[in-house]
Amino acid sequence: MATGPDHPAGGTDIEVQRLQRLFRFFAATQCRGRSPVYETLSEGIADDDTLLDLLMATPGEQRRPSLLFAAVNLLLASDPGSALADYYPTHGGRRPVDGLLVPTFAAFCAEHRDELTRLLRSRSTQTNEIRRCVALRLGLDHVHRLWPGPLALVEAGASAGLNLLVDRYRYRVGGQEASSAVASPVTITCEVRGSAPAGQILGPVTEITRRLGIDRHPVDLADPIARAWLEAFIWPEQAGDLATLRGAIDLAVSAPAVTVVQGDATADTARLLGELPGREPVVVFTATLLSYLDADARTAFVAQIEQAAARRPVAWVFAEAPGLVASADQGLAALTGPLAQRNSLFLVGASLRGPGRRDDALLAMADPYLRWLAPARHETDDFQWLPAHANAG
Numbered sequence: 001m002a003t004g005p006d007h008p009a010g011g012t013d014i015e016v017q018r019l020q021r022l023f024r025f026f027a028a029t030q031c032r033g034r035s036p037v038y039e040t041l042s043e044g045i046a047d048d049d050t051l052l053d054l055l056m057a058t059p060g061e062q063r064r065p066s067l068l069f070a071a072v073n074l075l076l077a078s079d080p081g082s083a084l085a086d087y088y089p090t091h092g093g094r095r096p097v098d099g100l101l102v103p104t105f106a107a108f109c110a111e112h113r114d115e116l117t118r119l120l121r122s123r124s125t126q127t128n129e130i131r132r133c134v135a136l137r138l139g140l141d142h143v144h145r146l147w148p149g150p151l152a153l154v155e156a157g158a159s160a161g162l163n164l165l166v167d168r169y170r171y172r173v174g175g176q177e178a179s180s181a182v183a184s185p186v187t188i189t190c191e192v193r194g195s196a197p198a199g200q201i202l203g204p205v206t207e208i209t210r211r212l213g214i215d216r217h218p219v220d221l222a223d224p225i226a227r228a229w230l231e232a233f234i235w236p237e238q239a240g241d242l243a244t245l246r247g248a249i250d251l252a253v254s255a256p257a258v259t260v261v262q263g264d265a266t267a268d269t270a271r272l273l274g275e276l277p278g279r280e281p282v283v284v285f286t287a288t289l290l291s292y293l294d295a296d297a298r299t300a301f302v303a304q305i306e307q308a309a310a311r312r313p314v315a316w317v318f319a320e321a322p323g324l325v326a327s328a329d330q331g332l333a334a335l336t337g338p339l340a341q342r343n344s345l346f347l348v349g350a351s352l353r354g355p356g357r358r359d360d361a362l363l364a365m366a367d368p369y370l371r372w373l374a375p376a377r378h379e380t381d382d383f384q385w386l387p388a389h390a391n392a393g
Ligand SMILES: C[S@@+](CC[C@H](N)C(=O)[O-])C[C@H]1O[C@@H](n2cnc3c(N)ncnc32)[C@H](O)[C@@H]1O
Pocket: 125, 126, 127, 128, 129, 130, 132, 156, 157, 158, 159, 160, 163, 214, 215, 216, 217, 218, 263, 264, 265, 266, 286, 287, 288, 289, 292, 293
């Protein structure tokens, strides 16, 4: 189970205002068009100092809307008869959002204040969004075209390591079945934006020789509490996603093929890559890792990739906010323009580095949860044709 250090509750006005902005931003850019429950709650929490104050128990870098929502969701799972559960389809609720949602949420938080504070003080964000495997497959395809042959796969910020099972899932992209290596009980779906023919977006599955996850707080799927915490990050309307996550967890537990080691991606990546046997190129995948790192740590992570690539070909495949990629690595020419401002979307790209060579490609823009993907139309596509908001179109 992921835990963080204890911090005393209490925050400055500046921090409360930062949280207000964060909840409003979250409502507008992440929830709108996707989760009426979290959109309404985020707006309500932004206007309620008592609710905002709950997150003051949380260590600074973990003060995020998703942490409060997950803590409440976890408690709801053991209190499904509560009035709040009526609004959560994942807990069997059917009540549409109305004017009582925010007061009902506030009452639930007041009733469970001690447990909530304990959770918010001790837990950290732990999601594992296996839809991001669509971005990973796109990256693997690209790397494989330039470096044919088997690839080793490492994910930095791997959580439970479910993305490392990228070749164990079925894919429906743009309504079309993509080629799979195996028959799988887990199907990942992703819409397509733009004019790319859906059937050609993902190529044949690349052979993966070995898999390793690195995470500051790896999730132990054998621990029912850790598993419940991971599931608590699924949003109220995403009952299908909850079933998919549970399927992937069952797959991972029944056929363990993945190791996730405890480590800091900004300090341990080069060493861990150095310890990997074999000589095949290594793909290092990151998805939402950069948002956990400050500017110095982002630069340090890229330096780790560089260091590893001095010994063995390494491709960094990322699904990250473009501005964060730009700040981590000044070498991506396409990110010097307006693309780097579009941080409500994710950029999927690959940066291949070997001794004395480097090859960068921006492959797609996507919704951060990979509900949809817009493949690049040509090599220097700046995606200005794509609508500005994640949930638009
Ligand atoms: C939002 S989760 C995403 C997990 C996975 N990449 C996905 O897309 O589903 C981010 C993960 O990064 C991990 N993390 C944050 N900072 C890290 C660091 N410096 N080194 C290693 N892992 C880190 C967190 O513990 C968490 O598991």
